[in-house]
Amino acid sequence: MKYMIKLFTDTDTDITKQEADYYGYKLISMPYLIDEKEIFPYEDFEEFDYKSFYDLLRNGVLPKTCAISPAKYIEYFEPEFKAGNDILYVHFSKAMSGTFNAMELAYEELKEKYPERKLYTIDTYGITILSNIIVKEIGDMCLNGKSLEEILKWANDEVKHFATYFFADNLKFFKLSGRVSNVTAAMGNFIGVKPIIFMDENGMMTNIGKERGRNKALKKLVEYVEELIVDPYSHRIIIGHSDAIELAEKLGEMLIEKYGQNLKIEYVVVNPTAGSHCGPDTIGVAFYAKHK
Template sequence: MSIKIMADSASDLTKNYFTEYDMEMVSLTVHLDDKDYVDGINITPKNVFDAMRKGASPKTSQVSPQTFKNIFTEYAQSKQPLLYLAFSSELSGTYQTAKMMEQEVKEEYPDADITVIDTKCASIGYGLVVLQAAKMAKAGKSKEEIIEEASKQALHMEHIFTVDDLEYLKRGGRVSKTAAFVGSLLNIKPILHVEQGKLIPLEKMRGTKKLLGRMVELMEERGGNFENQVIGISHGDDLERAEKLAEMIKEKFGAKEFLIEYVGSAIGAHAGPGTIALFFLNKSYK
């Protein structure tokens, strides 16, 4: 029986991808204006960013243990292999919850073929890893081959991004209050990256004019072979800048294939409007 790929909504892949590649999706929850919404289902990133511009402070919560238990039990009973590629454990408790439920279900169904992997990736960086796994599954590759390639891609996936206002990351506990205060005071725009699954500030720049150029420079320093990989770009309701960044990359490196999507509702609730994020495989990926 072919393996089923599962991912959560923090991959920032739209429902169309899940349908096209017959993947299982689990959603984080977005709390906005005293209501709970299912990320990727009954709330759009645009809803979240518009609310944040008006002063709202959305919160998020991880996928519930019961959701994982129900899905894992269903796959255990049907004896279909399942590979869940999870959002970075450094940014959400979803991976740990899934691991607990995997163990619980395997106590009842010892032969259940369920594997849970921490990608240490986020947004479209995570989405690119998931899509490659889904394409391999569709092509009939073995579970071992898919796990090996997904793990390798996840390890070598670069995340370089900038946010318009550090205040949003501060509210979510993603950066320190001091960093957020200094940033807003001096109109400093940060460039951050993901290291071992964590958000790490990389550089600070005054104003926004040179930001995209610097992101392209960092891309050149860290990556290569761009014409033979899919470059990911996600944006916080700023398609114009995302497309400008893609054009700069196309001109400089001859990159041909791009995946440009909104930063999803769950990640967007922490990153805020105006976020621009860039994802590619680094030089050490073979």
């Protein structure tokens, strides 16, 4: 890139440490708590042991999540500003967390000390796999030498065209987190209904339908892809799961049946912070679409 720009993203985008290193991103770790112990992904561990984590949830452990402080953001940002670098931070949906208020407070404080430095942000209007696909697209652009201006223009034009649809197998975790209404969560668990959820244009999760059982829910995800996908071979497709690789691969096979072997499908594990809200056995797909 032409400018001294340091890329940042956060762990809620499902980017692994290895992928962050490949693209040149620094990772901001979004914490979760188990038994009141705060855990920072890729700071407190090198690799996410997702099977152990989701087994804990299956066995009754209920993690909590929390926003990071302005001081923590300063720890991330100040070394770059001090080195004379500006920052481009590609982050999960601002509408979903108060942590970005802390980010703005940190930036205001840092501007007093480093008035010439800039923090540029790109809101992915999503979380997990929706953010993941956008973070990787921007990473590809950086590796291909695109300028900051080109990337910001691309984001302004294109972020709205990435869509995600998913369902949770057990809505207890959404119920406890307040992400799905209590009535919907209770009904879903009681009669085996799988609400279909998508990220709307404001970056919030919205329930848009329901299917009975996993197979019908998977078929519904495929229907949404068929309805909305644009040029399926020009962009990667991300299939995400929270320790449900067999279901994820089944969804991938269903898409390959529709579009052939040339699809660029990547399988991604939902990060522990977001996984604390969705629980195990959640399945979703993110892709380039006509609209969200």
